[in-house]
Amino acid sequence: MIKGTPRFEAFTDEPITLVSEQGKWVGDFEPDLSKDQLRGLYRDMVAARLLDERFSRLQRSGRISFYASSSGHEGAQVAAGRAAQAGRDWIFPYYRDSAMVLTLGMPTREIIGQMMATRLDPNRGRQMPAHPGHGPLKIYTAASPIASHVPPAVGTAISMKLQATGEVTVCSLGDGATSEGDFHAGINFAGVQGAPIVFLVQNNRYAISVDYNKQTASQNIAMKAHAYGMPGYLVDGMDVLASYYVLKESIERAREGFGPSLVETTVYRYGPHSPADDDSRYRPKEEVEAWRKRDPLPRYRRFLENEGLWDEKQEKELLASIEEEQKAAQQEAQEAGKVPLEWMFEDVFAEVPDFLREQQQRLSPEEK
């Protein structure tokens, strides 16, 4: 599927769409995913949406301090999680990527453990919620400073190229991140080196409250790729299949030595930036409602139903089984208990140096 001419055209004015809002396949090729794979994309999106709702509840009840909702981004994120080779390719998420890490196979109990800083958090309780990381799955622990992960992502891809490992890096970021110097520094270096990396920009049109037109005068973000010597694809991110096929092609072309690409997915953030945000101050209700109508989940469900791959019974069973699974995962994450205080001074360096041991002694016995 990958060798030769790319299937998709770069730098289009309109987003690449394969499934219409009515759930009809409009691509000029036949989807080659199996029925199970097609249903799997839906399952992942539903699981992500339910997990998202769970986190909103946990946040409202004060059990987690922060959450960056991924509702509305599932099309792009699930596509990325399925298009990459989980455990082989390196994934650089930002903080709104819980649907992506879930799809890649990060266990739900560990995602929740990260949210709650319990012993099940692979990051050992070092980060605020919504900053996942997973060593075995090559999910490079997220960092809050926007776009600061872009140059390191490029570094991994250069290393892959130098060592001819056949791995690919997927670097995920939002529209606001493309204004940061680190984005430019990183993507420019990737272009120069022809590094095997795909920049996935999830453009939800808002960086907290600042809308796209205050972020850039560029017609879209995909076109910026041109200046870095790589193709830029504009994709309907509410269309999971379009996102999947474009990302898959970009990733596999990178793997085969064709160099980097940028994939801009148009998505929408249904919730506020975080629970501390009041999005009614900066975006009209009508806008949110209009995007709700394009929700990637019902749209893709219509597609599956049209293809005879999904019905109401399957829907009910799916919701019930995910709910049960996530409830159990939350229980496990909670029961693991808060990360112990002794971990606080570890992992600053490979070994705890004397001066940190000394400082650790200054904690009073009751704090210990």
Add this chain to the structure above:
Amino acid sequence: MSTQNIVQTIARTLDEEMGKDERIVVLGEDVGKRGGVFLATENLFEKYGPDRVMDTPLSEAAIIGAAVGMAAHGMRPIAEIQFADYVYPGFDQLVSQAAKLRYRSGGQFTAPMVVRMPAGGGVNGGHHHSQNPESHFIHTAGLKVVYPSTPRDTRGLLRTAIADEDPVVFMEPKRLYRAIKEEVPEGDETIPIGKANVRKRGDDVVIISYGGSMAEAQRAAEELEKQQISTELIDLRSLQPWDKETVLDSVARIGRAVLVSEAPHSLGFMSEVSATISEEILDSLLAPPMRVSGFDIPYPYAYDREYLPGPNRILRAVQQVLDY
């Protein structure tokens, strides 16, 4: 064993280590065909090629940031920042990525890398070719910081830094690059990070310094000898972690300390040394520890030498602690 200056030692040490370990990659601006603007990577490009001696875009964020990713992916990158003064576009990569990666990932990802940077004044470079930004790095949890002052220490510490599992900021005193030559061994000698060198034993006063200022401290100590004042001279070599034990031993024994650093005075590294002395061995002191520092002004082009804490300022401080 051969006689080398500091910058020759850097190039030769990089060559030795690259020859032994294929994971080592050198990257930076002009490090390739040019061999570095100071020739610290001379001949490496010819020997190891463009993939391992990589000329990068003119972007410190790209250099340091890519080094973080390469390190996380299993390589041993050695990044060169052309002048320490130019590290700031890459500063966030050092602070938010390199320094925090191990901690924020719970040890799942690490960044064993070296960031070399020529630092310090005395080269008629004005404020953008002369600064000593070590305090920024020392104040960043997760970074190790070394600042040797001799060819032999440069080799020993560079080898240790390359082998270290954590990011090391390797500061080089550029005005001494070609000023000192000494015999540098070729064997397995390494110098641990965090170990000072007592360059000279004495009884009346301890002078503590590091980096480029060691040259002035040495000259001051020689002058004091002529005046029959016996000086103990310590080269810290490492700033994070630093060798508190050696410093406190000497100061407790002698009771008088002069702390010399050409970095700006306020919150310079010697403020930390002074505070530690006061907290831990106040009763042994015969005089307050006295700092001799650069000034809290941008590095002035027209008064390059006046800015530096030269031997005369050091001698005046020694007189003050002796007269206290």
